[in-house]
Amino acid sequence: MDGEASDEEMQTGKRREGKRKMIRSIQMLIDDHARMRSMLVCFEGQLERFENAEKPDYEILGGSIAYCQEYLDRWHHPHEEMILDLLKRRAPAKARIFVELDDQHRGLARVSEELVTLFDAVEQDAEFPRERLVELGRTLLDDYRHHLEWEETNFFSAAMEHLLPEDWREIAGRFAASTVPPTPSLIDQRYQTLHDAISEAKAVPDATHRQRSGREQIQRH
Numbered sequence: 001m002d003g004e005a006s007d008e009e010m011q012t013g014k015r016r017e018g019k020r021k022m023i024r025s026i027q028m029l030i031d032d033h034a035r036m037r038s039m040l041v042c043f044e045g046q047l048e049r050f051e052n053a054e055k056p057d058y059e060i061l062g063g064s065i066a067y068c069q070e071y072l073d074r075w076h077h078p079h080e081e082m083i084l085d086l087l088k089r090r091a092p093a094k095a096r097i098f099v100e101l102d103d104q105h106r107g108l109a110r111v112s113e114e115l116v117t118l119f120d121a122v123e124q125d126a127e128f129p130r131e132r133l134v135e136l137g138r139t140l141l142d143d144y145r146h147h148l149e150w151e152e153t154n155f156f157s158a159a160m161e162h163l164l165p166e167d168w169r170e171i172a173g174r175f176a177a178s179t180v181p182p183t184p185s186l187i188d189q190r191y192q193t194l195h196d197a198i199s200e201a202k203a204v205p206d207a208t209h210r211q212r213s214g215r216e217q218i219q220r221h
């Protein structure tokens with residue numbers, strides 16, 4: 001009887017640990033999203049200056065684009081794709097709805113890559129036609145904002161609903177084993193200006209609203 005009780009206790013302990021790891025992992029992704037929204041606000045401001053032929057802060061403009069490539073494409077998105085792989089195993093029918101996650105990530109990576117190339121060309125040649133960079137910058141803004149909203153509304157909820165405690169233990173272990181640091185300020189000194197601008201943009205109502213709704217989403221589970 002004692003043995004049965006301790007087995008039950010062990011199972012309860014594992015479930016609680018899995019839930020803690022689920023909350024921590026999703027919170028990490030939601031925190032990334034909040035930083036991303038603040039970064040988009042900074043990027044948009046500088047893109048408008050660039051479009052109006054005012055002098056933009058090139059460190060923020062270029063740093064934002066490089067951040068999308070170097071951090072989001074290499075760290076954030078692969079972690080979400082790992083969660084999708086586990087969801088395919090646990091709830092294949094549900095996971096079929098989210099096949100577009102990979103397509104959205106690939107699309108964002110393509111836009112970021114083209115922007116980096118264009119940005120380099122503009123920096124080297126003041127006469128370079130700037131319309132394409134502005135147009136592509138706006139595409140990046142729209143696509144990222146839609147993507148963040150879509151993930152938070154649909155994908156994170158489905159993962160929290162269908163994945164098991166052992167899945168979250170595996171996810172947390174693989175997050176922890178990642179070699180890329182999870183905050184932009186630690187990635188590279190080049191992001192210092194961007195990081196400062198992001199800190200200031202945290203007061204922006206849209207970013208604050210999203211941070212709050214992300215927390216509410218976790219609390220529902």
Ligand SMILES: [Fe+2]
Nearest residue numbers: 029076080151
């Ligand atoms: Fe995301």
